Amino acid sequence: MVRLRLRVDPIKCKAHGMCDELIPERIRLDDWGYPIIDPRALPPDLLDFARRAARACPRGALSIHAVGEVGARAVPDDAD
Amino acid sequence: MSAIETTQRLLPDSQVPETLETHTSMFGRRPVVEPHTLLDALDAGGLRGRGGAAFPTGTKWRAVMNHVSSAGAVVIANGAEREPASDKDRTLMLLRPHLVLDGLEHAAETFGARRAIVYTSRADDDVRRSLRVAIGERRLSVDTPVFIEIATGPNRYVAGEETALIARVSGRLAKPRVVPPRPYAEGVDGVPTLVQNVETLAHAALIARRGASWFRSAGTPRTPGTVLLSVTGCVASPGVFEADATATTRDLAGRAGGLIAEPGAVLMGGYSGRWLPAGAIMDIPIDVDALRSAGASLGAGIIAILPVDACGVVETDRVLAYLASESARQCGPCHVGLPALADTFHRVATGRARQGALDTLTRWSEDVLGRGACQHPDGAARFLISGMQVFGADLRQHLRNGACRFSGQPPLLPIPETEAGWW
Numbered sequence: 001m002v003r004l005r006l007r008v009d010p011i012k013c014k015a016h017g018m019c020d021e022l023i024p025e026r027i028r029l030d031d032w033g034y035p036i037i038d039p040r041a042l043p044p045d046l047l048d049f050a051r052r053a054a055r056a057c058p059r060g061a062l063s064i065h066a067v068g069e070v071g072a073r074a075v076p077d078d079a080d
Numbered sequence: 081m082s083a084i085e086t087t088q089r090l091l092p093d094s095q096v097p098e099t100l101e102t103h104t105s106m107f108g109r110r111p112v113v114e115p116h117t118l119l120d121a122l123d124a125g126g127l128r129g130r131g132g133a134a135f136p137t138g139t140k141w142r143a144v145m146n147h148v149s150s151a152g153a154v155v156i157a158n159g160a161e162r163e164p165a166s167d168k169d170r171t172l173m174l175l176r177p178h179l180v181l182d183g184l185e186h187a188a189e190t191f192g193a194r195r196a197i198v199y200t201s202r203a204d205d206d207v208r209r210s211l212r213v214a215i216g217e218r219r220l221s222v223d224t225p226v227f228i229e230i231a232t233g234p235n236r237y238v239a240g241e242e243t244a245l246i247a248r249v250s251g252r253l254a255k256p257r258v259v260p261p262r263p264y265a266e267g268v269d270g271v272p273t274l275v276q277n278v279e280t281l282a283h284a285a286l287i288a289r290r291g292a293s294w295f296r297s298a299g300t301p302r303t304p305g306t307v308l309l310s311v312t313g314c315v316a317s318p319g320v321f322e323a324d325a326t327a328t329t330r331d332l333a334g335r336a337g338g339l340i341a342e343p344g345a346v347l348m349g350g351y352s353g354r355w356l357p358a359g360a361i362m363d364i365p366i367d368v369d370a371l372r373s374a375g376a377s378l379g380a381g382i383i384a385i386l387p388v389d390a391c392g393v394v395e396t397d398r399v400l401a402y403l404a405s406e407s408a409r410q411c412g413p414c415h416v417g418l419p420a421l422a423d424t425f426h427r428v429a430t431g432r433a434r435q436g437a438l439d440t441l442t443r444w445s446e447d448v449l450g451r452g453a454c455q456h457p458d459g460a461a462r463f464l465i466s467g468m469q470v471f472g473a474d475l476r477q478h479l480r481n482g483a484c485r486f487s488g489q490p491p492l493l494p495i496p497e498t499e500a501g502w503w
Contacts, residue, residue, distance in 0.1 A: 009258055010411035011453050030447045032420070034412040 131277030160240025183281025344388030349379025352459025431482025
């Protein structure tokens with residue numbers, strides 16, 4: 001079974017703050033209101049909350065991805 | 081053979097740009113190398129990117145190779161060199177442009193690229209003049225596989241980041257974007273793109289001529305070859321030097337005319353690098369593993385030595401304000417977080433901070449890590465954390481008493497003017 005996680009697009013996110021209360025197990029807000037995502041896989045009982053949080057984002061910045069999917073911070077990177 | 085002869089591969093002795101004729105007499109004509117032969121040589125040589133991230137070059141080229149389709153590929157030599165204390169890429173492009181262009185042509189040939197571009201910063205007129213002359217000379221020769229373009233980007237810190245550079249070349253503002261897709265999959269105009277630092281390309285050009293074992297005949301097993309370094313701070317003759325990874329920071333200070341004051345701290349890797357106490361780093365070889373054990377990395381080859389009687393707190397304060405002003409203002413944790421960090425640090429440095437400011441700085445620094453589309457917030461936060469560790473005692477003095485008796489000295493680390501606009 002594919003394990004899933006939450007991811008935020010940091011350019012789209014404008015700190016509306018609609019997500020953290022829906023899934024505090026995986027999202028907390030920093031002091032400026034932007035979400036800090038816990039990258040661990042979502043257990044089955046959190047999946048529905050994760051989907052609701054993603055739908056609640058007015059910017060469409062929050063999404064659900066497979067764990068280990070090639071993503072931000074995989075190398076190669078930057079100006080090498 | 082003297083040490084100079086064994087470690088000088090990229091830097092010419094002459095201070096005038098090399099002509100194609102001089103270049104050819106020194107290195108021979110650029111050979112045509114089968115793509116897989118060259119990829120194997122890059123792997124076996126162990127060349128890593130010299131723009132800061134030290135990613136294995138062979139792996140990067142293979143990633144592009146695997147994505148090349150009917151759309152072709154684009155290859156870009158990254159000569160943006162946006163680290164203010166770095167001068168090695170400009171020096172190389174200025175004095176030995178043909179070796180960089182050889183590397184770019186090798187890349188173009190390997191991928192059958194339809195475009196090859198050298199990307200420079202707007203301020204570097206002399207570099208562009210040298211490149212233009214060199215490209216002109218090559219067009220008159222018969223064996224150029226691709227038309228080489230010169231592109232120009234804004235003088236902004238993050239404008240040399242590869243997705244920002246690709247945006248600029250594709251006709252958009254030079255701001256980073258979220259990855260994936262990575263440039264090797266979708267780069268300029270959506271085409272698979274190799275973005276490679278100019279020094280890396282020059283090394284690749286020599287590997288194509290002389291092979292992997294020649295490349296490994298200098299340096300250490302984990303950091304083979306030579307490295308270009310920008311050495312500045314309390315040395316008699318700051319400048320660009322070439323060394324292999326058996327050299328220490330103290331050796332490099334010697335190459336730069338010797339220390340002119342007792343060193344107190346070293347900033348290694350530039351403004352997204354780290355401060356280290358001089359005692360912990362001066363005698364460590366610049367080999368990747370040795371540096372990592374000391375908590376350091378070379379980044380784009382920047383070594384700035386701060387004398388013991390300079391104020392590391394004001395140096396850190398100025399750099400942090402610069403980095404905050406250089407945010408592309410796309411991601412909240414960067415464009416809101418970095419100014420908050422810089423402002424709070426400035427209050428500490430000038431004795432106007434609230435209770436708990438140091439704890440706040442530590443917490444915010446950790447909070448912004450990994451939260452931007454690019455790694456600008458990570459670099460700034462790690463730089464700040466290292467400054468708080470290395471100058472901790474001084475920082476607490478500043479917190480109580482404001483500026484110290486060294487704070488008024490002229491800046492050691494260069495702070496460029498922030499340019500308006502992103503195109």
